[in-house]
Amino acid sequence: MxxxxxxxxxxxxxxxxxxxxxxxxxxxxxxxxxxxxxxxxxxxxxxxxxxxxxxxxxxxxxxxxxxxxxxxxxxxxxxxxxxxxxxxxxxxxxxxxxxxxxxxxxxxxxxxxxxxxxxxxxxxxxxxxxxxxxxxxxxxxxxxxxxxxxxxxxxxxxxxxxxxxxHFPAQRQLLQQLCPKWSGSWEAAHAFAESCAQAAPPGSQSPALVAEVHFEHWSDLDGSEATAYLRRPDVRDSLLNAAAKSVLHPAFRPGFHGISAHTYFAFAHSVAGRHAEAAPHFRALGNCADEHPWLFLPGQDAAAAFTKHRKSALGRG
CATH class of the missing domain: 1.25.40 (Serine Threonine Protein Phosphatase 5, Tetratricopeptide repeat)
Incomplete structure (x- = not known):
């Protein structure tokens, strides 16, 4: 990237x-x-x-x-x-x-x-x-x-x-199973993501599950309630800690799933209006990204949403 x-x-x-x-x-x-x-x-x-x-x-x-x-x-x-x-x-x-x-x-x-x-x-x-x-x-x-x-x-x-x-791909699959849409609960989904993050060695992919579970939780909410969720101080702190231990750690090894991980961090901070926190993820992504989270923003196609938020992050963050 x-x-x-x-x-x-x-x-x-x-x-x-x-x-x-x-x-x-x-x-x-x-x-x-x-x-x-x-x-x-x-x-x-x-x-x-x-x-x-x-x-x-x-x-x-x-x-x-x-x-x-x-x-x-x-x-x-x-x-x-x-x-x-x-x-x-x-x-x-x-x-x-x-x-x-x-x-x-x-x-x-x-x-x-x-x-x-x-x-x-x-x-x-x-x-x-x-x-x-x-x-x-x-x-x-x-x-x-x-x-x-x-x-x-x-x-x-x-x-x-x-x-x-x-095994990050398997962790992502189990995380889906633990979400309410597959008969799980937010308590179970968040607990699993946090446990994977805590047990993971520095520089591994697993802490990025925290960004993914926050996206899943956000997508289950509506309008201002969804935005307010991502703006919560505890959500911000968990995202920063997870990024520091995974994709922003010096030992991180870029790979296929790293693109998706950076995307979810960039998405969460961008939607919350935290341009400075989103900027390092956009810089790491360059012109590559995972389309999935951007599809969930209303009124924009994924490319337009990504480009808009990247411009804000790199211009003001």
């Missing part, structure tokens, strides 16, 4: 924002299994492995190729996990991101059918290799999609955390 002038439009495409992911998409699209094996073997951070897995899962039509590879190499976990991710993505595309009351019975039936297929593949991998991070990570997603409940989702996360205690 490099600084960009305030007049530049942001880049939201994850394959452009984090170019190594484009390689994963190309290899999956060209059905190059040996290339994919080498690609994943060269990744040295669990966050990047998870991002690459999700990128392959997003590759339209890759399920046919991945199923053939899984049949060809029945003892290998990677093809089954990638196929499972593709099935999860297809199922979620059918369901859409709408709240449950806006999803039809047919959509739910197809969604659950895809997730159950993915579950069978992941159960096999977890039984064979109990420390295989990608499989447990994806099972935190299927647990939520299949409505298996808070306890089962937490059990799956705990199995992963026993071997990979600061």
């Amino acid at each position: 490099s600084p960009a002038p305030p007049s530049s439009r942001p880049q939201f495409d994850p394959l452009v924002v984090f170019p190594p992911l484009a390689r994963a998409r190309h290899l999956a699209g060209s059905r190059d299994w040996p290339g994919l094996v080498r690609y994943f073997a060269a990744l040295d951070h669990p966050d990047e492995v998870a991002a690459a897995c999700r990128t392959v899962g997003d590759t339209v039509g890759s399920e046919t190729f991945l199923r053939q590879v899984a049949d060809q190499y029945p003892g290998e976990p990677l093809p089954r996990v990638l196929l499972a991710d593709r099935l999860i993505t297809k199922g979620w595309d059918i369901r859409t991101g709408a709240r449950a009351q806006h999803v039809t019975r047919s959509q739910f039936d197809q969604f659950h059918a895809h997730l159950r297929q993915a579950e069978q593949l992941l159960i096999q991998v977890c039984a064979e290799q109990p420390a295989y991070a990608l499989a447990w990570y994806l099972r935190t997603i299927t647990a939520r999609g299949l409505s298996l409940g808070q306890s089962e989702a937490r059990r799956r996360y705990d199995r992963l955390a026993a071997h990979h205690p600061h």
Whole structure:
């Protein structure tokens, strides 16, 4: 990530924002299994492995190729996990991101059918290799999609955390499960984010969960109540402390999820009118960002909202 002038439009495409992911998409699209094996073997951070897995899962039509590879190499976990991710993505595309009351019975039936297929593949991998991070990570997603409940989702996360205690992508998935929209509570969601932040080593991604849970809480409120929430002194302090331990710490290692983390910090401070606090995150982002939070601001498209708040932060912060 490099600084960009305030007049530049942001880049939201994850394959452009984090170019190594484009390689994963190309290899999956060209059905190059040996290339994919080498690609994943060269990744040295669990966050990047998870991002690459999700990128392959997003590759339209890759399920046919991945199923053939899984049949060809029945003892290998990677093809089954990638196929499972593709099935999860297809199922979620059918369901859409709408709240449950806006999803039809047919959509739910197809969604659950895809997730159950993915579950069978992941159960096999977890039984064979109990420390295989990608499989447990994806099972935190299927647990939520299949409505298996808070306890089962937490059990799956705990199995992963026993071997990979600061797996940020899995922490993000469990955080979603703990929010009220998935039958959780704000008390549970905030407690989990804070516990991950406190346990994390300096410079890791995990404290950025604090910014994400504050965004989730803000998005559940209306109008002035939402803005007032982000302006609370305790929310400000928790954001500053989390940023100091994660994305603004000297030991922080920029990567795919770092872009999203900086975005949530920049968003929260910007909406609260704290330009000085937002500025370092906008400087770190440059012209790259996560589109998601900016979509929630009324009356503006994401690019316009990002550009407006970046200009205010860099001009006055």
